[in-house]
Structures are given as structure tokens and as C-alpha cells.
Amino acid sequence: MAAGLVISAPASSVGKTTLTLALARAWCNSGLRVQCFKSGPDYIDPAFHAAATGRASVNVDSWAMNRGTISHLVSRGTDADVVLAEGSMGLFDGVAARGVCGTGATADIAEMLDWPVLLVIDPSGQAQTAAAIAAGLRDYRPGVRLAGVVLNRVASPRHEALVRRALLDAGIAVFGALPRHAEISLPKRHLGLVQAEEQAEIGKLIDEAARFVAEHVDLDAVLRSAATWSPQPAASGVNVTPPGQRIALARDAAFSFVYPHMLEAWRAAGAEISTFSPLADEGPDPGADVCWLPGGYPELQAGKIAANARFRSGLRAFAETRPVHGECGGYMVLGTALTDADGIRHEMTGLLGLETSFAKRRMHLGYRLAELAAPMPGHQAGARLRGHEFHYSTILAQPDTPLAVVQDATGVIIAETGSRRGQATGTFFHLIAEDR
Incomplete structure (x- = not known):
């Protein structure tokens, strides 16, 4: 007890x-x-x-x-x-x-x-x-x-x-x-x-x-x-489907915002996770089925990310044949450019047309309920995903096909819809669970 x-x-x-x-x-x-x-x-x-x-x-x-x-x-x-x-x-x-x-x-x-x-x-x-x-x-x-x-x-x-x-x-x-x-x-x-x-x-x-x-x-x-x-027997586990069998996960000081229960749920479902560091100029494992870029602090490392050619080319090559998904900071890095706090524009990976600015700071905070208009790794179109958004970056351009209809906790539709282009998808919210 x-x-x-x-x-x-x-x-x-x-x-x-x-x-x-x-x-x-x-x-x-x-x-x-x-x-x-x-x-x-x-x-x-x-x-x-x-x-x-x-x-x-x-x-x-x-x-x-x-x-x-x-x-x-x-x-x-x-x-x-x-x-x-x-x-x-x-x-x-x-x-x-x-x-x-x-x-x-x-x-x-x-x-x-x-x-x-x-x-x-x-x-x-x-x-x-x-x-x-x-x-x-x-x-x-x-x-x-x-x-x-x-x-x-x-x-x-x-x-x-x-x-x-x-x-x-x-x-x-x-x-x-x-x-x-x-x-x-x-x-x-x-x-x-x-x-x-x-x-x-x-x-x-x-x-x-x-x-x-x-x-x-x-x-x-x-x-x-x-x-x-004394805990009671649980009727169910975590409502999360792994995005793939073999997952290449970006993991370093710029890509670290991952809910521990998500990784545990992926592993419990049989998924294998290999990590790589974009800040160390590493690309995703070429043997993985899917690449996942979590949030973190890319706005503090934008110059280094922009300069790391092996990471950027490796990610682009991966995305030619397999899905890549980014959450919040990871979504920003999948975009065309990121402007840092000093107003300097840095080229990102260009897998999506998203362009963001940390120089034009505005807090975005709150729960999000998203209904997917198109599939993303681990989830089909029509899935209802619950997550949370917290960042200070401003969207300058979000030209790609919207990934989802996204509401705040009161049901108000918000502009941060996420994006999809080819094999790349991204959202500003961090996934917590799926409605089932």
C-alpha cells in the first residue's frame, strides 16, 4: 500500500x-x-x-x-x-x-x-x-x-x-x-x-x-x-497508436518535448525507437519507417540547425519515401524558414511551406482538439486527437494543405491547423491521446 x-x-x-x-x-x-x-x-x-x-x-x-x-x-x-x-x-x-x-x-x-x-x-x-x-x-x-x-x-x-x-x-x-x-x-x-x-x-x-x-x-x-x-485495475491503457514500427526520433536540446507516456505507449505496442541529434548534424536512421520531430527550442538553435547540411539533406532524403511528422518546434523546422529573436531569418528543411517568427512573439497556449482532414503517422483521416499547444512563435505563412480542423477547449476554431505536403505533416499541438 x-x-x-x-x-x-x-x-x-x-x-x-x-x-x-x-x-x-x-x-x-x-x-x-x-x-x-x-x-x-x-x-x-x-x-x-x-x-x-x-x-x-x-x-x-x-x-x-x-x-x-x-x-x-x-x-x-x-x-x-x-x-x-x-x-x-x-x-x-x-x-x-x-x-x-x-x-x-x-x-x-x-x-x-x-x-x-x-x-x-x-x-x-x-x-x-x-x-x-x-x-x-x-x-x-x-x-x-x-x-x-x-x-x-x-x-x-x-x-x-x-x-x-x-x-x-x-x-x-x-x-x-x-x-x-x-x-x-x-x-x-x-x-x-x-x-x-x-x-x-x-x-x-x-x-x-x-x-x-x-x-x-x-x-x-x-x-x-x-x-x-492501492491502485485499482485499469480498464484500458493509453489511447495512442505508434506512428510506425521503427521510429526515428529527433532527440537533443532543441527537440526534447516528448510526453513520456507517449514513448512508453509506442514501445508497449511493439514499436522500436532510434534517436538522432539534429544539433549534432545527424540524420534519421535510414532503416526507420517514420521520422518524428518533437518540440523543444529550435528558435534558440536556428542558426546551427540551418548550418547542419547533413541533417537537412538526410531528412529530405528520408521524406522522399517515408512519412515525417513534426510537433510545434519540430513543425517549425519542417518549414521553409524560422526567424529568431534577433530578427535573423534562417532557412529550415523546406519540407513544408510554413514560415514562422520568434521575433514577433505572441503566446499561444491551451488544449487542442483536432479532427484530421488527412492522415498523419499513426492516425487516419477523421481521427480526433487531443493535445496541448504552448509556444511564442508567430506564423508568417502556412500555405500547405491544412492537416486538421483544430479547436480550442471551448470549441472555437483556431488558425493553427497544421500542414501536409507529400510525406511531411506537422502540427503546433503536442499529441496527448486519441479519442476512441
Whole structure:
């Protein structure tokens, strides 16, 4: 039997990831087996979870996944002592329209699994008001239980005392209070945290976070607050079909945004995955059936990608006879050109007519439901795909045949339709699951 707990907060950038990593590493150091999950469409945090625990982490998403899929993914915690689900944004933040089994809010996962919520509260610029916020979150939705609070970035002992007293008066347990500590801050960039694989010192940072949190938080009390949990047998697995039997997957600092559950589902269905690095001027495995370019940060590496002739020629040769698909950043690289933040235009692979600009920045963010007008690797025309889009690039030209009719979570048709030309397809959304 495992102990299940959800880590959430009133908003983003409060310290959920840091606390999750610190708790996970501290309990691992004490001999416990810890399994992490990420609620919502975040392809960066699971790699940090894996670095902290030594166990692969996956996303669970109530808007894009059905209950059977979520149960299947969570069942990997069967042999763990502690299971932590890190939330995204604020506890109840989701979309306006319900998806497969929820709005994508962390609260959906907490209620579905019947796990209590450990709130991270940053009381900067306030004192007793922090208790009012915590009490409001506790009482907002009857099916969501609050375990207690960890305070983050308290300014002084007096500040901590004021907030603690108000929380205790409201009947809310306080498990600890963390002073400001720059040494455990995770570096960020425009799409979130700098990826774990790009940080050579990530192990030391997590160790320091674990030491610091163990010094200021009652870890035993937090563990006692978790729910005793035993996973139920899953009725279904992940609704994803592999794009081919042998998949050439671009994988490096510019192409790394892949949901772990996708790769696991491909392998579980018998697919073989070989990786290659466009940044190292490598082309796809010529023995593969399909090439997949995930998202990442090509806008930060556009000059290098444009200069890597072997990668570009290898991809073009591959696409003459076999399918190539790109997601978000991968879609941009399949296009004609990419203009970087300095306004410099770089030639891309030219498999599609798409032209994008990172100099003209505009945030595109949200869930996507796409009905394919034409086939793409792994999916036939008419398939309904659920995914998520998050980027700052602007489309300058998208002249090819639209790949899909794409809606946001409220049903509004959007302009980012994806494209198809010959063997090449691309979308701005990252695929999470297929409606079946």
C-alpha cells in the first residue's frame, strides 16, 4: 500500500516543483520508494521527477485522458511507498469546458484518486490573508481534501508567526515554513524551467533542496497526512497508436518535448525507437519507417540547425519515401524558414511551406482538439486527437494543405491547423491521446 499526496498551490511559480523534488529526494534518501506524476500537459517536469527519484514519471490529464488511461498510468506506483502528483497552475485552474473526464485541473486528479492536497503557499506581501486563501481553497470543492500547508519564501520569523497563527486558527495544519533560499531556485526560460538534462548540477541542486526542506518541514507529519492508496485495475491503457514500427526520433536540446507516456505507449505496442541529434548534424536512421520531430527550442538553435547540411539533406532524403511528422518546434523546422529573436531569418528543411517568427512573439497556449482532414503517422483521416499547444512563435505563412480542423477547449476554431505536403505533416499541438 502506498501513501498518495497531491502537491498544489493557489497559482503558478509558488514552488510546487521545488517542494515536490525536495520531498521525493528526502524520502528516497531515507530508504522509501517514491513515484512521481505530473498533473496536466507539462513535458518538462517529469524529467526533474525522474532525476529526483530514479523512476520514470508521466503526465496524467483529466481533459485529454479517460479514467482508464489515468488509472493505467498511475498504477506504476503500485510498488512505491509514497506517490506524489505535482499539480500545474493553481489547484482549481483548468479550462472552461469539460474534456474527457474533467477540465484539466489538478483538483480533478486529487478527487479522482481521493488523495489529499498539500498546498504550497507563498505569503510574500501578505500575512493573515494567506490563511483566507488556504481556507477558500479547502472549502471550494467538497470532493477535494486539504492535508495542510507548507509556507514558502517567508520573510522573517515574525512574518512566519503571523501566518502560522492565522492558518492554525482556520484549522489548517502547517507542516513547515521555508525562508528564501536562492541556492534551490530552478532556472527558467520562456517555456518554463530549463530542462533537467541541460543542467549538469541538477543532482546537487535537488540534494540541497532536500536538505533544506528536511530542515524546515516535518516530513513525518507530511507523510502521515497522505492517503493510504492501492491502485485499482485499469480498464484500458493509453489511447495512442505508434506512428510506425521503427521510429526515428529527433532527440537533443532543441527537440526534447516528448510526453513520456507517449514513448512508453509506442514501445508497449511493439514499436522500436532510434534517436538522432539534429544539433549534432545527424540524420534519421535510414532503416526507420517514420521520422518524428518533437518540440523543444529550435528558435534558440536556428542558426546551427540551418548550418547542419547533413541533417537537412538526410531528412529530405528520408521524406522522399517515408512519412515525417513534426510537433510545434519540430513543425517549425519542417518549414521553409524560422526567424529568431534577433530578427535573423534562417532557412529550415523546406519540407513544408510554413514560415514562422520568434521575433514577433505572441503566446499561444491551451488544449487542442483536432479532427484530421488527412492522415498523419499513426492516425487516419477523421481521427480526433487531443493535445496541448504552448509556444511564442508567430506564423508568417502556412500555405500547405491544412492537416486538421483544430479547436480550442471551448470549441472555437483556431488558425493553427497544421500542414501536409507529400510525406511531411506537422502540427503546433503536442499529441496527448486519441479519442476512441
